[in-house]
Amino acid sequence: MEFLQFAFMQRALLAAVLVGVTAPAVGIYLVQRRQALMGDGIGHVAMTGVGLGFLLSTNPVWMATLVAVLGAIAMELIRSYGRTHGDIALALLFYGGMAGGVMLINLAPGGSNANLTSYLFGSLSTVSEGDIVSICLLAAFVVLVTLGLRRQLFAVSQDEEFARVTGLPVRALNLLVAVTAAVTVTVAMRVVGLLLVSALMVVPVAAAQQLARSFRATFVIAVLVGTGVTLAGTITSYYQDVPPGATIVLLAIAVFVLLTALAAPLARRRARAAAPPATEAQACDVAVPPAAAASGSSAGTGTDGDGVRV
Amino acid sequence: MTRAPAGGRIGRQRGGPSAAPKIPGAHAEPIEDTMETVERVERTEPEPVIALRAATATLGARPVLRGIDLTVHRGEVVALLGANGSGKSTAVRSVIGQVPLTGGSVALFGTELRRFRDWARVGYVPQRTTAAGGVPATVREVVSSGRLSRTKLGWPRRADRAAVDRAIELVGLADRAKDSVSALSGGQHQRVLIARALAAEPELLIMDEPMAGVDLASQGVLATTLREQVANGATVLLVLHELGPLEPLIDRAVVLRDGCVVHDGPPPEAVGQHALPGHDHVHPHAADEPLRTGLLT
Numbered sequence A: 001m002e003f004l005q006f007a008f009m010q011r012a013l014l015a016a017v018l019v020g021v022t023a024p025a026v027g028i029y030l031v032q033r034r035q036a037l038m039g040d041g042i043g044h045v046a047m048t049g050v051g052l053g054f055l056l057s058t059n060p061v062w063m064a065t066l067v068a069v070l071g072a073i074a075m076e077l078i079r080s081y082g083r084t085h086g087d088i089a090l091a092l093l094f095y096g097g098m099a100g101g102v103m104l105i106n107l108a109p110g111g112s113n114a115n116l117t118s119y120l121f122g123s124l125s126t127v128s129e130g131d132i133v134s135i136c137l138l139a140a141f142v143v144l145v146t147l148g149l150r151r152q153l154f155a156v157s158q159d160e161e162f163a164r165v166t167g168l169p170v171r172a173l174n175l176l177v178a179v180t181a182a183v184t185v186t187v188a189m190r191v192v193g194l195l196l197v198s199a200l201m202v203v204p205v206a207a208a209q210q211l212a213r214s215f216r217a218t219f220v221i222a223v224l225v226g227t228g229v230t231l232a233g234t235i236t237s238y239y240q241d242v243p244p245g246a247t248i249v250l251l252a253i254a255v256f257v258l259l260t261a262l263a264a265p266l267a268r269r270r271a272r273a274a275a276p277p278a279t280e281a282q283a284c285d286v287a288v289p290p291a292a293a294a295s296g297s298s299a300g301t302g303t304d305g306d307g308v309r310v
Numbered sequence B: 001m002t003r004a005p006a007g008g009r010i011g012r013q014r015g016g017p018s019a020a021p022k023i024p025g026a027h028a029e030p031i032e033d034t035m036e037t038v039e040r041v042e043r044t045e046p047e048p049v050i051a052l053r054a055a056t057a058t059l060g061a062r063p064v065l066r067g068i069d070l071t072v073h074r075g076e077v078v079a080l081l082g083a084n085g086s087g088k089s090t091a092v093r094s095v096i097g098q099v100p101l102t103g104g105s106v107a108l109f110g111t112e113l114r115r116f117r118d119w120a121r122v123g124y125v126p127q128r129t130t131a132a133g134g135v136p137a138t139v140r141e142v143v144s145s146g147r148l149s150r151t152k153l154g155w156p157r158r159a160d161r162a163a164v165d166r167a168i169e170l171v172g173l174a175d176r177a178k179d180s181v182s183a184l185s186g187g188q189h190q191r192v193l194i195a196r197a198l199a200a201e202p203e204l205l206i207m208d209e210p211m212a213g214v215d216l217a218s219q220g221v222l223a224t225t226l227r228e229q230v231a232n233g234a235t236v237l238l239v240l241h242e243l244g245p246l247e248p249l250i251d252r253a254v255v256l257r258d259g260c261v262v263h264d265g266p267p268p269e270a271v272g273q274h275a276l277p278g279h280d281h282v283h284p285h286a287a288d289e290p291l292r293t294g295l296l297t
């Protein structure tokens, strides 16, 4: 445990834990709404913020947060209003954000793509005191929202129309999820990098789903997996000369594969335990006229029009 | 009498849907209380629970509602019937503000929809589309979200948890409360959606095709649940494909065709072969799609 003596390692581990907690905590709502790739889009847009930060010589973390939040709000509005050309609008936003970042950083005095690389793929060892303060504040916001409003966010992400009929402020909650996701992206930016942020939002949740039957358990397992892989990845990168961001993401994927392999027999056992009474699972015992049986046999199951009446 | 805080209506649901029949008109507007008690006796109410007047709506470029009047009075059970695509779902979704009207007006409990805030009085069961969200959720978790119309942004209290348990029990899923909704059959899933609507202990239930794709056992449970709600004074607007096992409960039927009301009165007994009980035609398992045949098709 000698690595704990180094201040940079302490900062790196703290940042890693915060990311391990926050990324899946937001990601679960994105996955629930089937917007798993939204984090990736926000990551692209945040690049413009990083570029602006360099150009204006301000802290790139805060500038990236600002731009990512604006981008996420735009994405949410496009999702809720735009129907026909929504995906084109999103594409313009993503690639505009990415190109803007590259352009701005090259315009900045002394800026180069090398600076950008540390944000694209993470650069744990260069996390500064100031970065840590920003990351802690942002992470606190994310935890507060994702835990404090979990029932409301669950309802909105599960069935938006129903949530509106309960009188919840659905639009505000949707925007809050978008903003929280944007904040998480910038929290995770220094650890796994903008291009791999989305993986940490989605993969631990996907892994947790293999075991969990409830939303609550999915949440808890996802956060445990997230924290586990970010810590393990950071420590691995201390001993081996490997990039932490990529290590973390590959570890998360390994956990996903492992849990999936473990879960298959578990699910079978569960299904057998909860086997519904034979009535529901049995094959048809309806007498089918021979002709129909012959013509329908290749199709396997009946469709709406196949003449079975109850 | 105790009153719920901040606009939370109480009325019948105090003590739960399974409690004794309600005291008529026991809700939170003092001046109306007495009026309504009197009116209820005479069964003529100036303030319908649902009042949709001359409603028109377009989806895409297509006029889907072309001037619909739909009134539901307190304690009534109204069936909205019609072929697929006739605008039934659009009509009920406009009642709850999910489809904007291009003309006409909607009022709930005498309040214009735009100013209506008392959503705990309304229980909505959407037409079932997909089985679940992208993340596992238990029966209890899904049903709990129905209670948010009362808890809003706050934390649930003991009474809220009890109401959720009661709603799950009412639809006969107490033993499945901790199971993932994705492990349920189509009919059980529909029961979950109904329990979610009942969790707020609403006075008005709006259900869009609750019997579509529901196995026979679940159909029985649903009919019983609905009968209890009606016995306790609930007002119900039901979109149905055919009257089926709910027929005895229905006071009035409104039939839509191409976005117009073509019948408003007693449940049509002779609208054709399809309405006959013998022609009941509901697939026993898991038809996720609304059925394609039935009344007026």
Ligand SMILES: Nc1ncnc2c1ncn2[C@@H]1O[C@H](COP(=O)(O)OP(=O)(O)O)[C@@H](O)[C@H]1O
Pocket: B059, B060, B062, B064, B082, B083, B084, B085, B086, B087, B088, B089, B090, B091
């Ligand atoms: N989002 C939509 N955009 C365009 N047309 C729609 C949309 N939803 C429904 N429609 C059309 O509106 C008509 C009425 O639909 P709906 O109210 O769902 O009918 P019902 O519930 O009676 O089957 C249908 O012809 C349908 O194709």
Ligand SMILES: [Mg+2]
Pocket: B088, B089, B090, B127, B208, B209
């Ligand atoms: Mg419909």
